[in-house]
Amino acid sequence: MAKRVAIIGYAQSHHQYDLQKTREDMVFDVVREAIKNAGIMREDLGTVITASTDFLDGRTISNVFLSMAVGAYLKDESKVEEDGTNALQYAMMKLLAGAYDVALVEAHTVGWQFNPHQVSAYTLDPLVDRQLGLLNDISAAALQARMYMEKYGVSEDHLAAVSVKNLSNAALNEFAHRRMKDVSAKKVLNSKMYYEPLRELMISPISDGCAVVILAGEDKAKKICQKPVWIEGVGNCQDGYLRDRNLFGLDSLKKAAAAAYKMAGIKQPLKQLDLAEVTERYAHEELMIYEALGLADKGKGKTLIEKGVTRRNGKFPVNPSGGALGADPVCATGLVRVVEAVRQIRREAGKHQVRGAKRALAHGQFGICAQKNTVLILGGE
Amino acid sequence: MRNTAIIGCGQTKHSSRRRDVNVAELAAEAAEAALLDAGLSLKEVDAIVSGNMQGFGGVAQPELWLGDWIGAPGKPAIRIATGGTTGGSVGQGALYTVASGMYDVVLAVAWEKHSDSKEAGATTGLSHVAMANLFHAVNYGLSFKALIATIAVGAAAGVASYQARFYLHRSGCGIEHLDMVAAKARRNAAKNPYAHLQWPNCQPEDIAKTEMVAYPFRYGHICPASDGASAIVVAEEKTAKRLCKKPAWLLGLASYSDEENQLQSESYGGVGVIDPSEQMGCRLSAKKAYSMAGIIDPQKEIDLAEIYQPFPSQELIFSERLGLFDDGAAWRHMEKGETDINGRMPISVSGGVNATNAIGSSALQRILEAALQIMGKAGEHQVPKKVKKAIAHGWGGLTNYVTVTVLGDSPGS
Numbered sequence: 147m148a149k150r151v152a153i154i155g156y157a158q159s160h161h162q163y164d165l166q167k168t169r170e171d172m173v174f175d176v177v178r179e180a181i182k183n184a185g186i187m188r189e190d191l192g193t194v195i196t197a198s199t200d201f202l203d204g205r206t207i208s209n210v211f212l213s214m215a216v217g218a219y220l221k222d223e224s225k226v227e228e229d230g231t232n233a234l235q236y237a238m239m240k241l242l243a244g245a246y247d248v249a250l251v252e253a254h255t256v257g258w259q260f261n262p263h264q265v266s267a268y269t270l271d272p273l274v275d276r277q278l279g280l281l282n283d284i285s286a287a288a289l290q291a292r293m294y295m296e297k298y299g300v301s302e303d304h305l306a307a308v309s310v311k312n313l314s315n316a317a318l319n320e321f322a323h324r325r326m327k328d329v330s331a332k333k334v335l336n337s338k339m340y341y342e343p344l345r346e347l348m349i350s351p352i353s354d355g356c357a358v359v360i361l362a363g364e365d366k367a368k369k370i371c372q373k374p375v376w377i378e379g380v381g382n383c384q385d386g387y388l389r390d391r392n393l394f395g396l397d398s399l400k401k402a403a404a405a406a407y408k409m410a411g412i413k414q415p416l417k418q419l420d421l422a423e424v425t426e427r428y429a430h431e432e433l434m435i436y437e438a439l440g441l442a443d444k445g446k447g448k449t450l451i452e453k454g455v456t457r458r459n460g461k462f463p464v465n466p467s468g469g470a471l472g473a474d475p476v477c478a479t480g481l482v483r484v485v486e487a488v489r490q491i492r493r494e495a496g497k498h499q500v501r502g503a504k505r506a507l508a509h510g511q512f513g514i515c516a517q518k519n520t521v522l523i524l525g526g527e
Numbered sequence: 528m529r530n531t532a533i534i535g536c537g538q539t540k541h542s543s544r545r546r547d548v549n550v551a552e553l554a555a556e557a558a559e560a561a562l563l564d565a566g567l568s569l570k571e572v573d574a575i576v577s578g579n580m581q582g583f584g585g586v587a588q589p590e591l592w593l594g595d596w597i598g599a600p601g602k603p604a605i606r607i608a609t610g611g612t613t614g615g616s617v618g619q620g621a622l623y624t625v626a627s628g629m630y631d632v633v634l635a636v637a638w639e640k641h642s643d644s645k646e647a648g649a650t651t652g653l654s655h656v657a658m659a660n661l662f663h664a665v666n667y668g669l670s671f672k673a674l675i676a677t678i679a680v681g682a683a684a685g686v687a688s689y690q691a692r693f694y695l696h697r698s699g700c701g702i703e704h705l706d707m708v709a710a711k712a713r714r715n716a717a718k719n720p721y722a723h724l725q726w727p728n729c730q731p732e733d734i735a736k737t738e739m740v741a742y743p744f745r746y747g748h749i750c751p752a753s754d755g756a757s758a759i760v761v762a763e764e765k766t767a768k769r770l771c772k773k774p775a776w777l778l779g780l781a782s783y784s785d786e787e788n789q790l791q792s793e794s795y796g797g798v799g800v801i802d803p804s805e806q807m808g809c810r811l812s813a814k815k816a817y818s819m820a821g822i823i824d825p826q827k828e829i830d831l832a833e834i835y836q837p838f839p840s841q842e843l844i845f846s847e848r849l850g851l852f853d854d855g856a857a858w859r860h861m862e863k864g865e866t867d868i869n870g871r872m873p874i875s876v877s878g879g880v881n882a883t884n885a886i887g888s889s890a891l892q893r894i895l896e897a898a899l900q901i902m903g904k905a906g907e908h909q910v911p912k913k914v915k916k917a918i919a920h921g922w923g924g925l926t927n928y929v930t931v932t933v934l935g936d937s938p939g940s
Contacts, residue, residue, distance in 0.1 A: 206582040211787060224619070225607065385600055387595050
């Protein structure tokens, strides 16, 4: 049985809207890139885990035609639904069990084919909430934003500041979708209103994209990889359904983070970690994520933004890549965070490289108001 | 792999329309039964693995909503969905979760409530699996003839009849043998209180009287579309030994994929699968799972198999590809009664998928039924012989996905 698992290779697509090729072509290109990045051959892969959902892919058994593109032909494979970080956790478990020594994890969504916000309405309680036709992920997030803002004295300026930080970071990231060099709070606050208080630039864009990471068990990783990035901790938690949960905080993220911290031996995340890549589908979510991750006290997420702590050149950068506000290929977004954290740790992030990044947190989520969360702690040696 | 066992099994009564429950309550019925069987409360469960085929129920990521009914809130939860193999993949997900050392006690739940949708399910209407690719293929210049043929094999019955004809042609098996397999499934199902199509003393002649639907399948050969759910509790060695007198231990598991049986087929310009009864993915899955389990001669070492056989030809095909019989010989062994409840190699004695098909749950049910036989809890359909090693099989996709799980009456290491 492997004791530890490392990430030995990665790749992502240039996230965009209106992809001009098939899903399979996009996935094939990224998979090939990742295999090259890891310095292995397809023959070295033991198992392949993909992540997507049938509704977002717009077809039943959405992985059927993907097996060839992801290199799973005549190999052990499976498909985890929802976020790519869930697939990563499953692949990690297969390696820890000792069944295989190299695993490929792939996640994708082609957002333009089937509007993810429409799909979100299909995840609602089909007996009541869906029939009412009032709720979807944006309207629910807007209600949550208002609740949170009222309770903790957060203003729309704080939300705009999150968007400005992430969108200007995205401008430096060649893979990001919404790259806005000259974004300003004014621009954010004047963008189109969707559901009060959420405006277009406070909501993640609909992106087409794919991310791939390649994992290896400890012995194999040491043998074949110069710069392995170790998965030091992993935590995963699901919250209750929308109407039965506390919307003032992200309780399931808090539990997921606690589990990951425990596994990685982290007591003071702000001191022991160097940066975080999180999935913030809405600007206010990033503030709530700070609190759930223990980077700020309850209701004090806004102070990190006020003081510039989480800026790219701040004390604890969050989303130097631009985060989900910069690109949101739904199922791939969490895995893109992992890829970005690995790039930082391996000093391969290019223009948005953070100085001295050794240990990073990556977060993936799924569901309305971030109902399911996965936290990974990654570290170089 | 650390020692891992199934310590609790729960399933619902299956029927065409479970009008007494909604889908959340259906899943809860199985989950509660499994926990009760294991003697555990939800508090002691560390993680949940669940899945179904969401297209059939019409709810996207249903575990986000019905998670509250199966105890997911506050726990790690993974959703796995791989088409026909969904249940097998969910079961394997739970087994890996414990075997890896990540979590100690895991609840796996899989379900399908076909009656919630207008989708006819297992037998027709799966062509939208391929729809997105068809549009691309049309762009690339797919001919009308190829388009029609592709849509025809897009449905499960289409794929299966195409596959069956290859098998019949190559093995010398006849339609009368398919009648025998289907009659056996319905007879066995009559002994299983949870099964859907129960027909005590059903004889091959009864099946032979039914109408031919798509050659070589008669109406009586084809599985129903069922409402139902199944669940298992998986635990590490200490908990398993503390709570369960006779756990079903995990010995090996694998799910190798093959090429999808479509577009690439011989007549349509492709280079891929030309005989969908060949099942290289199944052969490789069995090879890997047997090597993990230390099985050298499956024909001698395996005592029982639960095969995913919505169509009777598939019980014969897969029993060969799993190495239980020589290629082309399964129907001769079946004819002699070797695969009956009291036979040498009992196969799908629960009635199998041919008698009960709640798709997302069906392949988990195979694992569950194999576990029940090892635990000695199968009731009226318990086989008389001692079951030391049993295998559970699932297939799905466009005949390109397979799950194989080997369970035993003692731990692997």
